[in-house]
Amino acid sequence: MSDRHSLEAVASVVETYFEGLHHSDTDRLRRVFHPLAQYVTVSDGTLLHRDMDTYFDVVDHRPSPASRGESRTDEIVPIEFAGPATARVNLRCSIASRHFIDFLSLIHIEDRWQIISKVFHFSEEDR
Numbered sequence: 001m002s003d004r005h006s007l008e009a010v011a012s013v014v015e016t017y018f019e020g021l022h023h024s025d026t027d028r029l030r031r032v033f034h035p036l037a038q039y040v041t042v043s044d045g046t047l048l049h050r051d052m053d054t055y056f057d058v059v060d061h062r063p064s065p066a067s068r069g070e071s072r073t074d075e076i077v078p079i080e081f082a083g084p085a086t087a088r089v090n091l092r093c094s095i096a097s098r099h100f101i102d103f104l105s106l107i108h109i110e111d112r113w114q115i116i117s118k119v120f121h122f123s124e125e126d127r
Helices: 003-022 026-032 052-060
Strands: 033-041 048-050 075-083 086-095 098-109 112-123
Touching: 003 026, 003 075, 003 086, 003 098, 003 112, 026 033, 026 052, 026 112, 033 052, 048 052
Parallel strands: 033 112
Antiparallel strands: 033 048, 075 086, 086 098, 098 112
């Protein structure tokens, strides 16, 4: 797999991730998260760790940013590769009044790129 092809493939996974968040669409999110992926933050000073089923249940029960008329404010900061099957993506996005910085780790397994961990910080102040 060429570097260019990898970059485009990872960017496509991240675009699906952004769309899934914006529409609270767990079908899209399930396509990009590995089933054993981890969801972790300590934004409020305590560890919040969720498995994918728990995370998807939260997403399924919240109004989507799209349904509230929110604009997408997401951006990929960099995409970095540690090898042909490991990548990290730093990104920013907002949902309601929360501004997120996400670190997504991706692996190329089962012939596709998948998010294996989401470690993030959020704040409620303006960027």
